[in-house]
Amino acid sequence: MKDRHVSEAVIRRLPKYYRQLQELKKQGIERISSGELSVKMGLNASQIRQDFNCFGGFGQQGYGYQVSSLLKEIGSILGLDQRYKVILVGAGHIGQALTSYSGFARQGFDIVAAFDNDERLIGRQLDVATVRPIGEIAEFLTQNRVDIGIIATPKEVANEICELLTKGGVSAIWNFAPVDVSSENVIVENVHLSDSLYVLSFRLNQLRAED
Amino acid sequence: MKDRHVSEAVIRRLPKYYRQLQELKKQGIERISSGELSVKMGLNASQIRQDFNCFGGFGQQGYGYQVSSLLKEIGSILGLDQRYKVILVGAGHIGQALTSYSGFARQGFDIVAAFDNDERLIGRQLDVATVRPIGEIAEFLTQNRVDIGIIATPKEVANEICELLTKGGVSAIWNFAPVDVSSENVIVENVHLSDSLYVLSFRLNQLRAED
């Protein structure tokens, strides 16, 4: 098992491997070589072997990789062999979309509570939790260990929610508000959906400029 | 104006610059140097100047960059000085979240129609359009030029919707279904929300492994 530095680029590829391996397993494919995988994923076979060897030798010379065990290994590296307690702050459309997507719960992310300030939403039963007022977050966090907080609020309040969650002991924040949030001692993923739309728009214009 | 090759890394940074400049403008800041920008964004000043010079010299020696004109330039590079006709396929929570987010319309992305197969949604008035049956997509596309199609359907049908949109002459597809879609002659952005959650989970476990 190696422990060399794992670059950002490698980390961002891990979920892609994970998804591809899930797909292979679903198709009943039991083994795969780095060469075959490279064709399916549009990567270089050397890169794939290098990536896997950041974490240890998962393959077998002359044979390749066993799909099910590689899937398990990468799942474990990503922490997907564990369960996480998640709370949602902001129960609008995005928030509801995330909580109602059963894939996340299946993968180990359990929404244990949802919060919003909108009177029309408070008390409403989402698929997984009843919506409570935002004012109850702090108290909830003193009584429940929570791993991940999802911020799906308007951007104006995102940063104060981030502070609130951090103070309450949440370890990580998945932020969908269109603003960067940050805080000491907490891991943050700022999603910024618009960024990918802008890239799409950029490519569209490049293409049109060619003609 | 240069025309050197623009790398993927540069393209992905453009929206970040755009957002930062919008913020600066909102704050009433009229000029900024690459050095100041580098501090605010956590990038290297040389990198920022290199990035901008992929597209032309937008600065003034001894002065820096004028925020408003740089914002306009980058907006133009991203194609955000134009308007796009967008249709939504899949009017569930994610779809509704995207269409009701007014930021996109303000930025030039106009939802002109929405489609779904769910009887309970068909005929419903979203913020921007009435939900129509999926069967009407092909006809709609023969009568309306559409630039971008958003796929926010279950993964099972995502690829056939992608085909349908491409055949109908849509130029680009913004896909939120948790599966890669692709087609000839169309630009695709596959969003994969779960990937960022998995990265979050990875980091969380790295952190916990340190303790």
Place this chain on the structure above:
DNA sequence: TAGATTGTTAATCGATTAACAATC
């Protein structure tokens, strides 16, 4: 054993960073 494919080292390529002349 022979063939296949890994794990790993070495080579290449490209992206980031540093340096500095140009110039506002």
Place this chain on the structure above:
DNA sequence: TAGATTGTTAATCGATTAACAATC
């Protein structure tokens, strides 16, 4: 003019790719 900061070339660094011995 002197000071500041760009645009751009050169140096460095890191990531990707190639090559191949190890070995299943």
